Amino acid sequence: MFYNIDKLVLVVLILAVVVLLVDIVLVIYIFHRRLSRNRFFQRKDATRRQLSSTVRNFLAGDIGVDEATEALRSAKSPPAREAVQDMLLDGIGSNNRRAVTEVLMRLGLVAIWAKEAFGARRARQLINHVANGASLPPQGKKSFQGIRSMRLFCVKRARSVALLGQLDGDYAQAFMDEAQHDPSPYVGRANVAAMGQNRESFAVSVLLELLRQAAEGVNGLSVLSVKTALVRYPLTELAQFTHCLSDPNEKFRYLVVDSIREICDNTNLTLSTQDFPPDLYRWFLDQAKHDSSVDVRARSARVIRHFHDTGAVLGLRTLMQDDNEFVRLHAVRSCADPYYTDLVPDVVQRIGDAKWRVREAAVKTLSTFGIEGRTQLANYFLSTPDQYASEQIVDEMQRGGIIGDLLPGLGSDGPESWVVMKVCSKMVRMGKTSLLTELLSREIRMSRLGDAPSAAQIAAMETAQKARTQLLDVLAMSPTPQLMETVQSLARRDRDHLKGKAQTILQSGIEANKSTAVETGGA
């Protein structure tokens, strides 16, 4: 049936032998690789041990560039060179970037990276340009652009570009500019990431242009990649963003505004109008609220909040009234700052917003205003007939731990007790009793105060006990299975001051059940 069984057998036999041989080669390769890697890292570690103190002293500024270069020149083998490279780049910072760059140049590492990234001839021209100030000839037309953009051939280039991007700005700029002409998006991405890490002023305008192209989908880079780099820049670079705010491309405008917001948020400082370029400040206060893009208006609110002046108060108030829910949402979130207490009534108004996201943001914002915010929240909760708003408030009060903070007030003698009682009662009426019941089940014992408690401790303990008693009274208005389980547990605890009360509730429950049974039987 087979055409030629002998030939087939021969083919199968050859294939089987080839497969087995390849298997053997793979085994040898794995062992060889493992052993050679071990040797490589042993040498690298040895270099680290040998030169780490020199590098540490150099990075700290204790020894100069000449001395460091001389000492590090002994690292010639690939593992030793990699160890030096890693140590220097791991310790690079704004204070020593120039010196580290000088050393890397003198050690020839920059030349190696440049050669890997741009080819030998162009690398020589670039090095000559950055080191000696020689003019840089225009880049010739590169052939095989399609092949060069393939991932197979660009990983090494991308890694080298990333390394070159860590050099001092005067050096890095030439390499970064050069890398922009690379056809591979991987190299482009590495270049963008390097710009973000380097934070050199010259790169902001480049990144903004790349962001525009990414928004238009023409440069093979993702919007998020470019934005990740852009938001690493400091506030002092914001002046370069101003002209982009009037760009006709809505998406680009939104990305620019959002990047400004991220930069402001990243500062972790309380900013003021002085921190912003005047033109940018005026644009946000005068024009942002009229922008045709919803996203621009929404994100503008998050920038305006950093102004901390009356203009910002008015701006946020206007944006809180916007027709679009996302603008209102961001405006409300932006008010979560102690400076904007004047806006609390406006935020309270938004608790009744038709959209749940805005309601949620309003409640969260109010809860950040300390006692005033919580009082407003409680008052609104008690007065509103709006079920959705009430649910939102209860949700936030539970998630944020506000209920736990409020409850001790139940045992005080002041008006606070009345408010907390009302809040708890409304929660019980709404059926939101789980947390209250859980808090009720936590036993408070005088014995835990120790042998000689202070008067203040005793008073606090008595207040807490009173609060629990009140809480049980409130919860008993509408007993749930969870509550009855807790009451049964309380009734069994000998040292709990609620034991008697719990037993009474259980007894009345049993009698109520009996009378219901009698009535039902009679009927």
Next chain:
Amino acid sequence: MHHFLIQLVWYSNYVLIAYFVLANLGYTILMTLSLYSVSLHATYASRKPYSDMADSPVTPPVALIIAAYNEEETIVQTVLSMLDLNYQEKEVIVVDDGSTDSTVDRLIERFRLQRMDLIYRERLQTGHPLAYYHNPTFPELFVIKVEHGGKSHALNSGINMARSPYFCTVDADSIIESDALLRLMAPVIHATDNVVVSGGIVRIANGCTLRNGRLEGMSLPSSWLERCQIVEYIRTFLFGRPGWSMLNATFIASGCFCLLQREAVIGAGGFGDDTVTEDIDVIAAIRRYMVSEKKQFRVVFTSDPICWTEAPRTMGMLARQRRRWQLGMTQTLWKNRDMIFNPKYGTAGMLSMPFHLLIEVVGCVVEATGLLLILPISLIVIHTPWWIVFLFLLLSIGYGTLLSMGSVVLEEVTLRRYPRLKHVGVLMAYAVIENLGYRQILTFFRAYGVLQSLRGRRKQKWEHIEHTGLNLHQAPARPVEASSR
């Protein structure tokens, strides 16, 4: 009659040889693509490309959804590992699917959770949860208890509870490496396409040491069954899925550790309960939804985010697991049969789904029939020379060994999770051993799964793995020095 039988066996032999050639050709192409993709990715990723994402506000928030059913032994470790992840903005949502053990109690005790009545917005139809637990001092963690309804139901409840634009499904007995979520998110940030699914690698943790939610001591288990599975997982995840991902044809992303875009999943109707493998089903559903909405999208697989999970220790457990996986794949392919060879669905419809149907589903039945029926008949009835059969088997086993050995090489070149040379030696030995029986046994389990699918719909059930393969330590963790190797 005898003549007819001989003819039948000869033709069956042709079918077997055609299957053998086709399958191995497919695997070879996938292997080549994977080798290219994985090794390049590893080279690129070796110089900390994720450091700028870690603290960036641009990195999108993620909800980690852990669906759990009777996981009291591992749930605390899993949650600790999630809370410890190097990721700026995340929610950890544990959905207890009506466990009958103390899964929830363990969480309440460890994280001092309080029962609450929270808002639940039901975007996917699930019914309201029975209870919500939260502790404001662990603001990222939420636990919800739902009525027992299966994994899909639990995951959908988690999606309803989540707020983040992306969510990551994680099994309750899995441990994620510290940077894994960041690595899983990298394609979402860097791709110019809309990435709706990003899958990562699942590895077997049996034999490893776990301390406070972190894997510390990497080692191999002692039993041959677990070791074979380790080699098998490496082969599947390093030598198959990266290849499909390169072709934008990913059909399977393990639900054990997978990042999904929330709106895309909601649009696709959430996780369905009409197949036993909701993770395979949801990918097809997302593809269908995105194509119907005419939206650009991409489903990617990344080869370095690693999730560690426990594998079955006994043959019975393994049989149940593989039968279920095969059944699920068959059900999904049948459910989405209109997508197969449909150019509308791109490479997934034209390559990946037909490959899974012909090679993974039909193939295992062909292979099982060959081993069980054709081979003995060929030898006994039509007296095919034994040495021809032997050579054919040798080639088959040799090629299988080549694939397994290649994947061990790829693991050694890229991830290198096993520090000792002895471990690598053992893995290489098992790359040979697993082809001498283990793979054949799996073929029978899988074929049984396919046959089960012919008997109609099966209800989704939780897969239960006995958790004894990990060395658990609850003692305070000591900082581990990152190895540069």
